[in-house]
Amino acid sequence: MKNRFLISFCLLAAVFGFSLSGGISAQDSGVNFAEHVAPIIFNNCTSCHRPGEAAPFSLMNYADVKRRGKLIATVTESRQMPPWKADQGDVEFKNERRLTAAQIDTIKQWVAAGMPEGNSARMSPMPKFQDGWQLGKPDLIVKMGEGFKVPADGPDIYRNFAIPLNLSEDRWVKAIAFLPGVRAVVHHSLFFYDSTGDALKQDKADPQPGYAGQMGGGLGGGTLQSLLGGNRGAQPRGAAFGSLGGWAVGGQARELPDGLAYFVPKGSALILSTHFHPSGKPETETSTIGLYFADKPPTKAFTGIQLPPLFGMFEGLDIPAGADDYAIEDSFVLPVDVKAFGAGAHAHYLGKTMKLTGTLPNGQVKTLLNINDWDFAWQDQYQFKDYVTLPKGTRLHVRVTYDNTVANPRNPRNPPHRVVWGEGSFDEMGSISLLVVAANEGELPILRQAYSEHLRSAFQNRKSLPNLLRRDD
Ligand code: HEC
Structure with missing residues (x-):
């Protein structure tokens, strides 16, 4: 009886074109490695997943990818891979390592279909990689x-x-x-x-x-x-x-x-x-x-605006054991029009979120960098696709939070200890740097001067003056 039901269901499915798994089955979609999955892997994963690069194993051919197919479907769906910590905010990034929803789905369907290789004659070509050098051979x-x-x-x-x-x-x-x-x-x-x-x-x-x-x-x-x-x-x-x-x-x-x-x-x-x-x-x-x-001298000079200055050295950073949302913040008002081209964040293992916003004089708030799940292992410099114009009077604001509980899987200490500012990996720091040029080249010294004053005032009003030679205990 049960069997008959199953058979007639399958017949129905065949006639109406749906499958037991619902929607278009993976088998029907014809997703295969050679034509569909290889281009995604070769263009988004192999730059690191090849000998001599950062990743612990290679993803260079069908066998490599098949061996870890299920894990690959999991880590792409959770967006753990490719590693890219910045949220999509109000600016677009250059060389963003992010799969599209369609690419993630293709990998998922391929794994569900039993990971067919497809016609190897149609194998997508591997991009040319320069051994060890992501940017090609250095000069x-x-x-x-x-x-x-x-x-x-x-x-x-x-x-x-x-x-x-x-x-x-x-x-x-x-x-x-x-x-x-x-x-x-x-x-x-x-x-x-x-x-x-x-x-x-x-x-x-x-x-x-x-x-x-x-x-x-x-x-x-x-x-x-x-x-x-x-x-x-x-x-x-x-x-x-x-x-x-x-x-x-x-x-x-x-x-x-x-x-x-x-x-x-x-x-x-x-x-x-x-x-x-x-x-x-x-x-x-x-x-x-x-x-x-560079073949020619630069046409412009640039500068970095790090908030809080000196990786938060003067901020009185003192994170109690068990604190799950300890925060430091800093802001700086731009004295001239600038064009920003990148941002980078730094903290150690307790870092939780990092956010840099610019509030324009008209009240509009632009999120320039937002990392909701800080990972010490991925400290990228994020470059913007185009220059982001920030007019004079824009208020830059940085907020860094820390999680010093056992719930933070990266916490190096269990049970947690109180942690203060320091240069050891198990101490903490926190800041975001914005890289900018002055919109009017001649005004760069004004920006540098204002930032120096910001630094001086952070020092004068310091909540802490850490000993630079402190070491891990
Ligand atoms: C920028 C370099 C880089 C890129 C690009 C990259 N990976 Fe990785 N991958 C790593 C490193 C480093 C590790 C080991 C450390 C870690 O897990 O963070 C890793 C680990 C993994 C793991 C093991 C994860 C685990 O939990 O054991 C899988 C699976 C993986 N990567 C798949 C992929 C896939 C699929 C892509 C492309 C869609 C990709 N990676 C892109 C660097 C990279």
């Missing part, structure tokens, strides 16, 4: 001279490495790619140039590879503001020492927009100011760096 590749030994455990280590660039003329750099040798131990690396020779001297004087100290090793003490991000990448031409941006876990090299570049004077050394976090296993790190030169 200049340099490497740390000697590997730096990172012990299995103990406190975080800050170390600077001076690498001669041997440039015989001044250059303009539009992107810097950083390839850590051992991803597990490198938390971040900030890049600087030094044309005084001082960094190379310090490196040589220290018997171990590199030399001690943070943020470029205390060079150019007066430039603390620029070193720590306030004016990232914004040194006027002619400065002997300057910032060249940086890399943090999960970050990918990005080219500056047309007409913008970092200045690197001839004879400079590149300084990597690297933060190591021991991984439980002794490792030796040798980082490789690729520089991409």
Whole structure:
């Protein structure tokens, strides 16, 4: 009886074209790997899922993808992969790593249909990848001279490495790619140039590879503001020492927009100011760096507005154990018209949400960056597709929240501890930097001046003055 019912149901289904699973069945839709799934995977996943890249396994052919088909359907549906933490807000991002709902559905249907390969003669071609370099082959590749030994455990280590660039003329750099040798131990690396020779001297004087100290090793003490991000990448031409941006876990090299570049004077050394976090296993790190030169000098200078300044150093950050929504906030009113081209957020494991908005003089609120599920492992620099114009009088506002409970799966401590500002991975920080050019080039100094005043006032009204040398307990 039961069987007869099933048979007649199937007949009905066949006649009316619906299936037991409802709607168009996966089988009927003819979704196959070669024609439908391969292009999605090759264009959105393989850049990282191939040998030598950040992901732990390859997704380069039918067998690779079939082996993990179910998991792939799950992580694409939850949008855990491809990794992209910024919500779709009021601005569009460049190179956004986000699948469309239709692509997610195609993968789901393919898995439900038993993952057919399809006609391999129709296999979608794999894009050309340059080994190790997401932006293609760099114009200049340099490497740390000697590997730096990172012990299995103990406190975080800050170390600077001076690498001669041997440039015989001044250059303009539009992107810097950083390839850590051992991803597990490198938390971040900030890049600087030094044309005084001082960094190379310090490196040589220290018997171990590199030399001690943070943020470029205390060079150019007066430039603390620029070193720590306030004016990232914004040194006027002619400065002997300057910032060249940086890399943090999960970050990918990005080219500056047309007409913008970092200045690197001839004879400079590149300084990597690297933060190591021991991984439980002794490792030796040798980082490789690729520089991409601009063919012409930039037409504009740019600057960064980091809120709160210095990664929240003066904000009195003090997160009680068990707090699930601790917040710090800061705002800054633009003194001139600007055009913004990107934003990046930074916090450690307790970070929960990060939001940067601009309230225009007419009251309109623009969300420039909104990360609702902060993940320490994915610290991208988000570039806007087009410049976002923010008129004079726009109020930038940053709010960073933290979750110091056991419900935060990334909380490194169970039971949770009170956590204050500090540079160790298990301490906290928090800020968002907005990268801008002045709409009228001549007004950039006014913006820099106003930001310096903002920094000074944050220092004068500080709620805390952390000891920069604090270490993990
Ligand atoms: C920007 C680099 C990058 C891209 C692009 C990327 N992945 Fe990943 N993927 C990673 C890394 C790194 C990991 C391991 C760490 C993690 O899980 O975050 C990972 C992990 C995974 C895992 C294992 C997850 C788990 O919970 O075990 C799956 C499955 C996966 N990726 C599938 C995909 C698919 C499918 C795409 C494309 C739609 C994709 N990834 C795009 C870097 C990437």
